[in-house]
Amino acid sequence: MEDDFKSTLEIKEQSYYETIKSELNFYINKWKLSNLELIDDGRESCVLKCFSDDYGDVILKKRKTIKVIEDEYNTLIHYDGKRFCKAYDADKNSGVLLEEQIKPGAELMKVASLDQRLTIFCSLHKGLHIAPSTIEKYPTYLDWVSNASSYMETRKDHYELALHMKKAEEICRELYRLYPTKMLLHGDLHHYNILLNQHNGYIIIDPKGVIGDPIFDIPR
Numbered sequence: 001m002e003d004d005f006k007s008t009l010e011i012k013e014q015s016y017y018e019t020i021k022s023e024l025n026f027y028i029n030k031w032k033l034s035n036l037e038l039i040d041d042g043r044e045s046c047v048l049k050c051f052s053d054d055y056g057d058v059i060l061k062k063r064k065t066i067k068v069i070e071d072e073y074n075t076l077i078h079y080d081g082k083r084f085c086k087a088y089d090a091d092k093n094s095g096v097l098l099e100e101q102i103k104p105g106a107e108l109m110k111v112a113s114l115d116q117r118l119t120i121f122c123s124l125h126k127g128l129h130i131a132p133s134t135i136e137k138y139p140t141y142l143d144w145v146s147n148a149s150s151y152m153e154t155r156k157d158h159y160e161l162a163l164h165m166k167k168a169e170e171i172c173r174e175l176y177r178l179y180p181t182k183m184l185l186h187g188d189l190h191h192y193n194i195l196l197n198q199h200n201g202y203i204i205i206d207p208k209g210v211i212g213d214p215i216f217d218i219p220r
Helices: 001-005 016-030 064-078 114-125 141-153 155-179
Strands: 033-039 044-054 055-062 089-090 094-100 183-185 194-195 202-204 211-214
Touching: 001 141, 016 044, 016 055, 016 094, 033 055, 033 155, 055 064, 064 089, 114 194, 114 202, 141 155, 141 211
Parallel strands: none
Antiparallel strands: 033 044, 044 055, 055 094, 089 094, 183 211, 194 202
């Protein structure tokens, strides 16, 4: 969240994929990947659809911020395919992740009925959250908000937004006091991270891996 927050305020630089193409060759050979298709190319990350001889249809991710991939991989391993896509392998020291590709992959937002979308979301959210094996290896939701607020204080060109961020931090601290449960959260659970699978059910993707009360997986 913090890195994504910062990137919205900065000018996009050279394509990240262009800077790491040669590095990806190692993983293409390691995981026997073919039919690569670039589907997302951000300032600090890229995502590709691929086919793996060992795993079938997969998603290959590379992030400049290594901790983001580490938290996602640890979360997916901890859930072990229960409502989440599966993690197949990762190089956590280099910020590279290989995971299950969900097909057909239609986003929950494409369901026309709002009532139906909410029903599906609630069915996934209810009973979703589990206790982490080690709390200390994940950031907390409050860490995210506090770090974003501190960063905004350094941005003199966004004074009004910094004030809103400080208010958000105050609200978050009060919610942490009222809802103290410490569970493993998705952290970015919105309708574009919930995809239709081949069994006409829905699977959650792209967990951030963060600690907090389950209420913090609702606002997104």
